[in-house]
Amino acid sequence: MTTSETAKRKRKVxxxxxxxxxxxxxxxxxxxxxxxxxxxxxxxxMAVFGIGSDVNVTIVQQVNGPRVVMGCMVGAGLGISxxxxxxxxxxxxxxxxxxxxxxxxxxxxxxxxxISIAFIPMVLTVPLFAFIFCMAxxxxxxxxxxxxxxxxxxxxxxxxxxxxxxxxxxVSLLTFLAGDRMQxxxxxxxxxxxxxxWEYTLIVIPLVIVxxxxxxxxxxxxxxxxxxxxxxxxxxxxxxxxxxxxxxASSLVTAAAVSxxxxxxFVGLVVPHIMRILLGPDNRTLLPLSMLGGAAFVILCDYLxxxxxxxxxxxxIGILTSLIGAPYxxxxxxxxxxxxxxN
Amino acid sequence: MLKIEDLHFSYKDKxxxxxxxxxxxxxxxxxIIGPNGCGKTTLLKHINRxxxxxxxxxxLDGTDIKGMKKSAIARHVAVVPQSNEIHFSFTxxxxxxxxxxxxxxxxxxxxxxxxxxxxxxxxKTNIIAFADRFINTMSGGxxxxxxxxxxxxxxxxxxxxxEPTLHLDISNQFDILDLVKKLSDEDGLTVVIVSHDLxxxxxxxxxIIMLKDQKIFAMGTPEEVLTPENIREIFNVDAVxxxxxxTGQNTVRVFGSCNYK
Numbered sequence: 001m002t003t004s005e006t007a008k009r010k011r012k013v014x015x016x017x018x019x020x021x022x023x024x025x026x027x028x029x030x031x032x033x034x035x036x037x038x039x040x041x042x043x044x045x046m047a048v049f050g051i052g053s054d055v056n057v058t059i060v061q062q063v064n065g066p067r068v069v070m071g072c073m074v075g076a077g078l079g080i081s082x083x084x085x086x087x088x089x090x091x092x093x094x095x096x097x098x099x100x101x102x103x104x105x106x107x108x109x110x111x112x113x114x115i116s117i118a119f120i121p122m123v124l125t126v127p128l129f130a131f132i133f134c135m136a137x138x139x140x141x142x143x144x145x146x147x148x149x150x151x152x153x154x155x156x157x158x159x160x161x162x163x164x165x166x167x168x169x170x171v172s173l174l175t176f177l178a179g180d181r182m183q184x185x186x187x188x189x190x191x192x193x194x195x196x197x198w199e200y201t202l203i204v205i206p207l208v209i210v211x212x213x214x215x216x217x218x219x220x221x222x223x224x225x226x227x228x229x230x231x232x233x234x235x236x237x238x239x240x241x242x243x244x245x246x247x248x249a250s251s252l253v254t255a256a257a258v259s260x261x262x263x264x265x266f267v268g269l270v271v272p273h274i275m276r277i278l279l280g281p282d283n284r285t286l287l288p289l290s291m292l293g294g295a296a297f298v299i300l301c302d303y304l305x306x307x308x309x310x311x312x313x314x315x316x317i318g319i320l321t322s323l324i325g326a327p328y329x330x331x332x333x334x335x336x337x338x339x340x341x342x343n
Numbered sequence: 344m345l346k347i348e349d350l351h352f353s354y355k356d357k358x359x360x361x362x363x364x365x366x367x368x369x370x371x372x373x374x375i376i377g378p379n380g381c382g383k384t385t386l387l388k389h390i391n392r393x394x395x396x397x398x399x400x401x402x403l404d405g406t407d408i409k410g411m412k413k414s415a416i417a418r419h420v421a422v423v424p425q426s427n428e429i430h431f432s433f434t435x436x437x438x439x440x441x442x443x444x445x446x447x448x449x450x451x452x453x454x455x456x457x458x459x460x461x462x463x464x465x466x467k468t469n470i471i472a473f474a475d476r477f478i479n480t481m482s483g484g485x486x487x488x489x490x491x492x493x494x495x496x497x498x499x500x501x502x503x504x505x506e507p508t509l510h511l512d513i514s515n516q517f518d519i520l521d522l523v524k525k526l527s528d529e530d531g532l533t534v535v536i537v538s539h540d541l542x543x544x545x546x547x548x549x550x551i552i553m554l555k556d557q558k559i560f561a562m563g564t565p566e567e568v569l570t571p572e573n574i575r576e577i578f579n580v581d582a583v584x585x586x587x588x589x590t591g592q593n594t595v596r597v598f599g600s601c602n603y604k
Binding site for chain 1: 413415
């Protein structure tokens with residue numbers, strides 16, 4: 001019985017991995033077909049390998065390619081950051097968006113765009129500023145909401161909302177002050193994958209990969225920390241060190257994601273929860289699957305935003321993820337922790 | 344095997360432990376008793392360096408734990424904490440397997456040796472039957488067994504228990520401590536128990552340490568330590584130490600506060 005139970009769990013992980021990979025693959029192909037005159041699936045697929053008309057190859061390799069890769073990175077990064085924050089804060093409501101980290105990073109990025117420091121290219125200052133403010137927000141929210149070694153849902157949400165609103169207001173202020181120069185920011189704050197060539201994508205890839213590897217590597221320690229700091233310490237985990245490492249890594253990944261595509265909300269909340277319902281709380285499987293699921297969710301939303309709502313022009317993807325994510329968040333609040341793998 | 348030498352600790356400016364000296368032999372079951380706030384739990388936390396002493400040291404097999412890595416300490420010392428409420432749907436096997444964490448290298452999963460240790464720990468604590476159940480659906484007594492199994496999976500030489508029978512019904516209290524006693528007798532496990540339950544410590548402990556005012560007030564066999572005078576001095580309670588004729592067991596009978604005689 002015991003071995004069959006382990007085998008059953010392995011099969012489940014495999015099945016979920018296969019299903020999510022299929023969704024991701026399909027979404028990627030569909031998203032690659034999107035253009036002024038959409039390509040057929042076959043054309044898009046061939047163009048990936050440089051086969052087909054020049055126009056098709058250019059669309060797929062130079063326009064849609066970086067966009068899709070960027071979407072995958074952003075989705076994977078937000079997915080794993082959410083899962084890690086939920087474990088670190090031992091709280092099902094934690095995620096980069098809810099805790100105001102995305103807003104903090106957005107403010108940093110907007111600030112860099114506004115002052116656009118001379119001599120240093122914006123492509124470097126934007127993620128750097130985003131990271132600094134993202135980290136600052138993390139520690140601010142964490143220290144405000146911490147009550148006697150615990151982080152209760154109520155204070156966590158409230159401080160996240162308060163700090164997040166502050167930074168959102170500051171972003172609006174910057175936009176207002178900068179006038180016409182900052183038209184781009186408005187579009188960007190709504191979350192948007194459209195204005196990215198390979199040069200941005202190539203910066204995001206290493207940041208997300210390195211940060212995520214750090215986090216995946218700590219799955220075991222995060223499991224112990226979910227039982228409580230005391231349990232983890234007794235099992236030999238250097239709790240403070242691991243927590244700091246995780247907060248830095250998730251801020252880095254969130255900042256990288258937000259820097260170039262703006263605020264895409266609720267990915268870090270919805271995806272880890274669905275994975276936890278399907279697979280249980282074990283972070284060793286949950287973290288990589290949250291990356292995969294996050295990528296699939298973002299690309300699917302991007303495809304929907306571009307194909308279904310064509311009449312509206314290009315719908316910013318952040319609107320769509322929030323339209324799906326916010327009701328789910330409300331549902332979680334109603335249901336509390338029950339039956340979502342937390343109780 | 345466990346030696347505590349001239350241990351001092353203060354919280355802010357208030358001294359909590361003031362010159363504690365203890366020498367524990369392998370296989371002993373030691374009970375630590377004393378009024379609330381006397382430093383029992385603080386003392387326990389020093390043994391696996393959850394707290395670092397202001398002065399003095401803790402020696403494990405002659406080595407000062409000050410220089411040891413946390414994981415190295417966890418390979419020798421396991422803890423069964425006071426509260427074991429767990430809100431996540433980890434299976435019992437998941438939880439017990441966590442006991443192997445201090446032994447695992449980075450980027451490596453559990454070896455077949457680790458899995459064998461986990462199975463053994465579950466067998467000894469008699470929880471194999473519900474290895475695949477979720478921890479958050481279990482009763483307090485069952486959960487405590489799981490946590491003890493996790494501690495055993497650490498293959499420690501010492502287990503520290505902070506009021507291990509709190510929240511358990513009487514039958515579970517005896518079951519848990521009988522189990523601990525058996526492990527100590529059979530495997531030479533050293534156990535340090537913090538407890539308020541005087542009859543329990545009399546029954547199960549080889550030696551008792553009584554703490555008062557940050558110091559060791561008395562140390563020795565239950566019979567030597569739990570005299571009516573000592574109990575009155577420490578707890579202001581009227582009690583007697585006696586041998587029960589029917590079972591031949593020693594026990595402490597507590598009658599009530601000395602204020603209301």
